[in-house]
Amino acid sequence: MATIAIVGLGYVGLVYGGAFADLGNSVWGIDIDVEKVDKLRQGTMPIYEPGLQELIRRNVEAGRLRFTTDYAEAIPDAEFVFICVGTPSTLDGDADMRAVRAAAETIARHLSGHTIIVNKSTMPIGSGDFISALVEQLKPSDATFAIVTNPEFLREGSAVYDVFHPSRIVLGAEDREAAERVAELYRVLDAPILITDRRSAEMIKYASNAILATRISFINEIAQICEQVGADIKIVAQGMGYDPRIGPLFLEAGLGFGGSCFPKDVRALAAMAERVGCHPQLLHAVLEINEDQRRRFVRKVQELLGDLYGRPIALWGLAFKQDTDDVRESPALDVLRMLLQRGALVTAYDPAAMTNAAREVPDARYAPDPYAAVVGADALLIATPWNEFKQADLRRVKRLMRTPIIVDGRNIYEPAEVRSLGFVYVGVGRGHRA
């Protein structure tokens, strides 16, 4: 059993706090957000993540998991301190390291005895060295420490499952013994553990996100060609995916990638590459295709409806993907903003992300359920592939709409089935003849 402090209780830190406690460790979760910590102490989850509430409740009740805003309460006794704060994009595409720097400074001042600081946040290559120098400067003179880079690969929406079933554990350290001690925390999970140097570990995270984003932009480019030549991207992707060299995952054409990781990490990798004299053409293309995909979707709506000014439109989906309330860099929100800019009267619905979306886009209307959103609408747009939408009663939808048009940005429906119900249906890459 180890004593662990988790700094930053977002999608990564909170889930890890619960998971490490569940594995029998004594865990303190620290966040500077007083409201968030208050909520957690009362048993209310600040984010939506399947299985999280139960995981946290079980471990708080067992006395293995506590929350605080005070570093002094948690850091001095911790053997391991995990940095899990956010690293969003700056305006020029770099990773914003302000939260990491602030966390590292405060951790340093509270160190006591020997502590292993684990960088779990996604940080630019070289950050391990930077944090090491910073902590060295600020720590009490009798405290010692090691820095281990431990990038995270969990997916929002299945984060609780993912932390207990990781595809791999990557540990980067200059101090092999420190890496081995962190490896011990994970040993019970039965995942391959790769121990390497810090810079390679940092790069593994960026390169992994970049290749997944590349697959999405690639398939979206193929989808665009499919539309022009009359092929169906769903079948094309299926046929490609059977090849073991290609595989079936991340070949879903749609509105492109969003969320708090892929866009910012591809941008940060491109920015890093440029700083060291490289010319990251592929990364730029991946980002450009991704942004175009949203504009192309809105153009499709305009082609079907003409001028959007004053037109009632229903939008199903606001989260950047299903099973999450996260709207950071959500393609759905970009679509919503573009429609509102064109004067459309949009009524949106999402099973989990409406509060977050309303904070970002207060001038849209939000409906209490999917059917209320489509009443009197001239088109229904699908922007997030929630199961609730896949299973919707489309006959009822058709009766409620003014004009039965569906523009499906996530290819959740079969064109022939929807058309047989009397809808005009347009998906992504489904071909003119499909």
Ligand code: NAD
């Ligand atoms: P988040 O924005 O959801 O949470 C970050 C938390 O850190 C917030 O609660 C914030 O209040 C807190 N915080 C900020 N400054 C702090 C400080 N000085 N001290 C204590 N707490 C502080 O972020 P997230 O989505 O959990 O991501 C965290 C990191 O993990 C990022 O670098 C991200 O790129 C990476 N990551 C995220 C995911 C994901 O799916 N969200 C997956 C893999 C890796």
